[in-house]
Amino acid sequence: MAHVISVHSFRGGTGKSNITANLAALLASTGKRVGVIDTDIQSPGIHAIFGLEPGQQKHSLNDFLWGRCTIEAATTEVTAVLRNKGIAKGQIYLTPGSMQSSDITRMLSEGYDVGLLNSGFQELIERLELDHLLIDTHPGVNEETLLSIAISDVLMLILRPDRQDYQGTAVAVELARQLDVPNLFLLVNKAITPADFPALRERIESTYDTPVLGILPLAQEMAVLGSSDLFCLTKPDHPISATLKSVATKIAAA
Amino acid sequence: MRSIRFVFPLILTFQMVVAVGLTGTIAYLSHLKEARETAAEIVNVIGSTMDEQLYQYLYIPMTLTEAYAERVRLQPQRRFSDIQDPETRRRVIDSLWTQSRLVPWANLTLTSPTGQMLRIDRTETGTPVLKLSDARKGGMLQRYLIDSAGRSGTRLDHGRTVFDPLQQDYYRDAVTRHQRILSPIYFSAVSSGAPVVTIADPVFDDSGHVRLVVSSDIHLDAINGHLQGLTLPPDSLTFIFDTSGRIVASSNFDLERGGKDRKAGRLDDLAASDNPVARASAKALKERFPELTVSRANLFQFVAKGRRNYVYAAPLFADFGLNWQLAVVISESGLIENLIRGVRTAAWVSLGLLLISILVGLRTAGWMVRPILTLRDVVKAVEKDQLDLQGKLLQKLRDDAHRRNEFGELATAALGMVQEVEARHDLLESQLEQLRVAVDASQTRAEIEQVTGTPFFRSLQEQARALREQNRQRRDEPGRTDGARPTDEAGK
Ligand SMILES: Nc1ncnc2c1ncn2[C@@H]1O[C@H](COP(=O)(O)OP(=O)(O)OP(=O)(O)O)[C@@H](O)[C@H]1O
Ligand SMILES: [Mg+2]
Numbered sequence: 001m002a003h004v005i006s007v008h009s010f011r012g013g014t015g016k017s018n019i020t021a022n023l024a025a026l027l028a029s030t031g032k033r034v035g036v037i038d039t040d041i042q043s044p045g046i047h048a049i050f051g052l053e054p055g056q057q058k059h060s061l062n063d064f065l066w067g068r069c070t071i072e073a074a075t076t077e078v079t080a081v082l083r084n085k086g087i088a089k090g091q092i093y094l095t096p097g098s099m100q101s102s103d104i105t106r107m108l109s110e111g112y113d114v115g116l117l118n119s120g121f122q123e124l125i126e127r128l129e130l131d132h133l134l135i136d137t138h139p140g141v142n143e144e145t146l147l148s149i150a151i152s153d154v155l156m157l158i159l160r161p162d163r164q165d166y167q168g169t170a171v172a173v174e175l176a177r178q179l180d181v182p183n184l185f186l187l188v189n190k191a192i193t194p195a196d197f198p199a200l201r202e203r204i205e206s207t208y209d210t211p212v213l214g215i216l217p218l219a220q221e222m223a224v225l226g227s228s229d230l231f232c233l234t235k236p237d238h239p240i241s242a243t244l245k246s247v248a249t250k251i252a253a254a
Numbered sequence: 255m256r257s258i259r260f261v262f263p264l265i266l267t268f269q270m271v272v273a274v275g276l277t278g279t280i281a282y283l284s285h286l287k288e289a290r291e292t293a294a295e296i297v298n299v300i301g302s303t304m305d306e307q308l309y310q311y312l313y314i315p316m317t318l319t320e321a322y323a324e325r326v327r328l329q330p331q332r333r334f335s336d337i338q339d340p341e342t343r344r345r346v347i348d349s350l351w352t353q354s355r356l357v358p359w360a361n362l363t364l365t366s367p368t369g370q371m372l373r374i375d376r377t378e379t380g381t382p383v384l385k386l387s388d389a390r391k392g393g394m395l396q397r398y399l400i401d402s403a404g405r406s407g408t409r410l411d412h413g414r415t416v417f418d419p420l421q422q423d424y425y426r427d428a429v430t431r432h433q434r435i436l437s438p439i440y441f442s443a444v445s446s447g448a449p450v451v452t453i454a455d456p457v458f459d460d461s462g463h464v465r466l467v468v469s470s471d472i473h474l475d476a477i478n479g480h481l482q483g484l485t486l487p488p489d490s491l492t493f494i495f496d497t498s499g500r501i502v503a504s505s506n507f508d509l510e511r512g513g514k515d516r517k518a519g520r521l522d523d524l525a526a527s528d529n530p531v532a533r534a535s536a537k538a539l540k541e542r543f544p545e546l547t548v549s550r551a552n553l554f555q556f557v558a559k560g561r562r563n564y565v566y567a568a569p570l571f572a573d574f575g576l577n578w579q580l581a582v583v584i585s586e587s588g589l590i591e592n593l594i595r596g597v598r599t600a601a602w603v604s605l606g607l608l609l610i611s612i613l614v615g616l617r618t619a620g621w622m623v624r625p626i627l628t629l630r631d632v633v634k635a636v637e638k639d640q641l642d643l644q645g646k647l648l649q650k651l652r653d654d655a656h657r658r659n660e661f662g663e664l665a666t667a668a669l670g671m672v673q674e675v676e677a678r679h680d681l682l683e684s685q686l687e688q689l690r691v692a693v694d695a696s697q698t699r700a701e702i703e704q705v706t707g708t709p710f711f712r713s714l715q716e717q718a719r720a721l722r723e724q725n726r727q728r729r730d731e732p733g734r735t736d737g738a739r740p741t742d743e744a745g746k
Binding site: 141162171179193200 | 681684685688690691692694697698701702705706710714717718719725728729
């Protein structure tokens with residue numbers, strides 16, 4: 001059974017793209033076929049983590065949404081990132097957003113048929129026989145995000161441990177509930193003082209009445225990597241990698 | 255607390271004032287003193303020179319009279335019963351023509367007790383003549399030339415006069431007092447009313463009868479003209495006054511003439527005149543010499559209306575019984591103005607330099623004090639946790655950190671310290687915030703309502719489950735590969 005897994009956060013810069021990419025890699029490395037769609041049309045970014053140069057592929061999600069191509073044509077296999085690190089199993093396919101600013105402005109001003117997105121997801125799962133489809137979303141609440149949430153089997157909300165994220169996450173959790181998301185999880189990123197993590201997890205879980213899949217510390221190595229590579233594969237022994245691995249396992253089991 | 259903001263500049267200013275100000279002041283005062291000493295010396299030289307110049311006007315008539323009287327005394331056999339006889343006339347011309355030519359302001363006069371008079375005189379055009387008159391012969395008057403062109407003794411003209419020498423004060427005085435006398439100032443009838451003083455020396459025979467009275471006039475006009483002709487610094491004043499306070503001659507005022515209805519000039523008139531220097535000088539002289547008697551050459555100064563004046567005062571021929579005194583008043587500004595101006599300019603320049611060095615000193619002090627004050631303010635702000643990271647204070651510290659000296663190093667170190675403190679502070683803050691998992695329920699509700707109130711959300715909500723179910727069924731359908739897009743109502 002293929003999973004649709006949405007990764008979202010109320011505010012930007014929480015680490016969605018990095019976490020999505022790393023989870024994709026971790027899931028794929030267990031021999032799965034994994035798709036990743038960047039629905040953050042306004043500020044696409046996940047392609048960089050997979051080492052995809054702008055303009056390297058002919059079509060993007062934008063072209064599909066405008067009816068210019070099939071979803072398959074807008075999708076590129078990026079399994080090389082696994083093979084380069086000596087992982088023989090699994091496949092990863094990426095449907096990036098367009099990085100051309102003209103496309104972005106057109107998308108913002110003209111809009112598109114949000115419903116098309118759902119059929120696109122389904123088609124991709126079918127055509128590429130995906131085991132998991134991960135969706136990297138635009139922060140905040142907009143139509144494509146809500147749609148992604150609505151059709152997700154798993155919704156993972158990323159939050160940083162600060163006042164604004166606590167407030168915003170409460171809104172996101174409630175909206176997910178109203179949309180009957182079957183599996184709702186929280187993942188804390190950029191937390192400080194690991195000694196406080198157990199207390200932090202307990203407080204967050206009780207505040208939102210939602211399970212916390214893990215707490216990722218704010219790591220200099222991650223910041224230095226600057227979304228240019230997959231952290232789990234470059235630093236497999238880092239506590240972040242360990243936590244993400246367990247998160248991947250939990251998601252796969254959901 | 256005494257802030258270094260004030261103490262530093264104060265010390266620096268004090269140093270400047272002591273260093274530059276004191277030197278400047280000492281230089282100014284000593285230069286001024288030197289200039290004044292020079293001025294006094296100059297005035298002394300001018301005064302004594304003038305003293306000597308007046309000699310010709312006073313000494314020559316006096317000595318000439320005295321000498322001629324003495325000569326007559328040494329010739330007791332010489333008779334002057336008729337001094338108008340050609341022989342006497344010729345002898346007088348012979349013996350006196352040199353003096354008559356060289357000394358235009360002496361008019362040696364011989365008067366016999368019979369009323370005959372013989373006088374070395376000058377015509378209106380200045381030609382020396384011998385003038386003879388005899389009051390008893392009906393006022394006979396004759397003039398003979400005295401010249402070097404061989405015409406000596408030639409009669410020039412003749413006429414009549416009512417002048418009787420025996421009635422003159424100087425004659426009667428000399429005869430009754432039996433000695434050389436000096437007349438008071440009077441207006442001489444024979445010298446067309448000019449103010450004169452006559453020196454008269456009587457000669458007696460063994461039996462005590464008058465043989466002759468030798469006399470000469472001192473012409474105050476000539477002295478006055480001399481004084482007025484002097485080239486002296488501007489605002490100078492020279493005059494001769496006698497012990498009664500009468501002005502005998504003056505560089506600034508014309509003397510009165512006989513017959514005119516004017517009083518003789520007096521020191522009191524000077525004290526009331528329009529000329530400020532004259533006024534002040536008269537006052538200063540009267541203060542210094544209440545008796546109006548100057549017994550020896552004197553040099554003194556007085557200040558009137560802020561202006562310094564030098565006065566040279568000396569008696570004139572006191573040993574001849576003359577009670578005249580010379581006063582030379584020269585204002586400092588007229589005399590050493592350039593010198594004084596130079597000294598003053600130098601003083602202003604050093605004052606300017608003082609101001610400049612104080613300004614530089616203050617700037618230097620500020621330059622040194624400012625980083626310390628900034629540092630103090632920063633540390634205080636950090637201590638009270640009131641440091642604004644974007645504020646001016648920290649900007650000042652950053653500016654100081656650019657300095658390439660110990661102040662810069664200090665500021666850099668302080669900046670690092672502040673950043674470290676702030677970082678730790680921030681960490682602590684976020685640690686606390688991280689654990690403060692708080693949610694504003696009403697705000698959350700409002701924000702949710704904004705979303706759930708939209709038609710899109712309501713339709714999505716209705717279809718969410720169906721959509722998900724539909725998707726699952728699609729995926730579970732085996733062998734479905736055609737890729738036909740299912741109708742999707744979610745986005746409508
Ligand atoms: N645990 C971490 N420690 C340090 N840096 C992190 C961590 N997680 C993410 N980052 C950094 O945070 C930045 C934002 O990450 P990322 O782009 O993945 O966030 P995002 O939620 O996708 O942002 P956006 O909302 O703009 O799409 C990146 O530079 C990334 O390297
Ligand atoms: Mg992103």
